[in-house]
Amino acid sequence: MIDSVPALDDVLDRLHVVALPMRVRFRGITIREVALIDGPAGWGEFGAFPEYEPPEAAAWLAAGIEAAYQPAPSVYRDLIPINATVPAVSAAQVPGVLARFPGARTAKVKVAEPGQTLADDVARVNAVRAQIPVVRVDANGGWTVAEAAAAAKALTADGPLEYLEQPCGTVEELAELRGLVDVPIAADESIRKATDPLRVVRAGAADVAVLKVAPLGGVSRMLDIAAQIDMPIVVSSALDSAVGLARGLLAAAALPELRHACGLGTGGFFVEDVADVPAPVDGYLPVGPVAPDPARLSALAASAPRRQWWIDRVRACHALILE
8 A cells, every 4th residue: 555645747757668579479469568667765667458447557556656655565585486377379389488487386377268269278288287297277267157167177187276267257156166166266356356355255256366466556455455365375467577576576575474386477478678587496586676777778668659648547547546
């Protein structure tokens, strides 16, 4: 939570908008735009996806302002276990993706991609299983209850799954599915997109909570929610730049208990980033602040029209934060 909101003009004076080219298509994009804030306490990131309207995007701006203007919390650990993240690529492309996550013992595999089949998902998951011992899948709410139950059966025919992440769209569907399958259920969108992020807990709809710093409004807000959730926490990224990933690692380090690998190793998806992202060592990433390279900020700067689009967006979201 932001203790005090800085003036809009001060935020805009500190704003850098960058366009980061990606190695593979993810969430339907090959260029990731984010706005970075060079604040008195460090660097913050505002990277709400373009389709998010100001009421939803405002939390992302609050997270960036918190990072830029407020001191960091104390931490319990300085290394974070991370999972490999496998987009909805073909099974043949899986080894190339996994090569960017040296030492990872857990992999999250995207499934339920529009235009693909359950057979595609099974082939992708099995290709990952051939290299990684622990596999979890993420459907981004893409299945009905019946489809999710069938998918759980098919995807566990050749080995176990750590959990199904957001297999269905609603809390009610998650609760129903949880009673039908033996695979643990993880909630992501049902927490970060909900007006009441604790409803999924009260409904008994999940076994694991996936929390993301930016959509929840910052590290402090995420930690506050985590303290009220009586289930294991997995901290994940929202396709963040090196600046945003550092905040995710900080949040994971500040949790009193961390039982699962976190989805914070996505820096390898970018061809170029604003700062060097260390490669995982034995499946772990270090915790620490990140400052962009000025030369990279310049080289990766978004076009003038896109910069103005982000400035207008900051104005709209800042007004909502003040309210």
